[in-house]
Amino acid sequence: MARIRVGISRCLLGDGVRYDGGHKRDGLLLEVLGDLVEWVPVCPEVECGLPVPREPMRLEGAAESPHLVTVSTGIDLTDRMSSWIRVRMEEPDLMGLCGFVFKSRSPSCGLRGVDVLDARSGRTPVGSGLFAQAFMARFPRVPVEEEGRLRDPGHREVFIGRLLRPSPAEPRPRHRLADRSSMVGPEAGREGESGR
Numbered sequence: 001m002a003r004i005r006v007g008i009s010r011c012l013l014g015d016g017v018r019y020d021g022g023h024k025r026d027g028l029l030l031e032v033l034g035d036l037v038e039w040v041p042v043c044p045e046v047e048c049g050l051p052v053p054r055e056p057m058r059l060e061g062a063a064e065s066p067h068l069v070t071v072s073t074g075i076d077l078t079d080r081m082s083s084w085i086r087v088r089m090e091e092p093d094l095m096g097l098c099g100f101v102f103k104s105r106s107p108s109c110g111l112r113g114v115d116v117l118d119a120r121s122g123r124t125p126v127g128s129g130l131f132a133q134a135f136m137a138r139f140p141r142v143p144v145e146e147e148g149r150l151r152d153p154g155h156r157e158v159f160i161g162r163l164l165r166p167s168p169a170e171p172r173p174r175h176r177l178a179d180r181s182s183m184v185g186p187e188a189g190r191e192g193e194s195g196r
Helices: 027-033 078-088 130-138 153-164
Strands: 004-009 037-042 057-060 067-070 099-102 114-117 144-146
Touching (some): 078 130, 099 153, 130 144
Parallel strands (some): 004 037, 004 099
Antiparallel strands (some): 057 067
């Protein structure tokens, strides 16, 4: 049976691509979905040419159009990341994905609730990571979720149901993913630190 192709933030697979050389392997996610989906891993920071390890980054400015800036040295990497994103969005492995699981709170991959430092007002509004925001704009009909919310059985069941729902443009094969949505397991590590 053909596997469903689902994008995923690469650190969630256990690859040491985070700013500190670590990972955020999500054992529950991989156990529930791993043998039924074909993961398509993406790490925006590494793919745009940043090293591992690297200086942590954060979002600064307006929540609707933030800049990606290194925490200590204040280097603005927005143009570099944006240029990579424009090319990446058109690459074949992202076409036809049935879903995407993003790393929460990441300045590149967080879907919601990512801190955005507004130096002028001193406030910290929240927004989305640059890659996640661009992905949702480019592929608005593809189901997306963060790994943290998928630890909740209800959110997981809804997400799996959306993965199984065929798109009018491209019918998808039937899978037995729904049986996996009610599985429980140990939590897959803490939420991310301030640096990504």
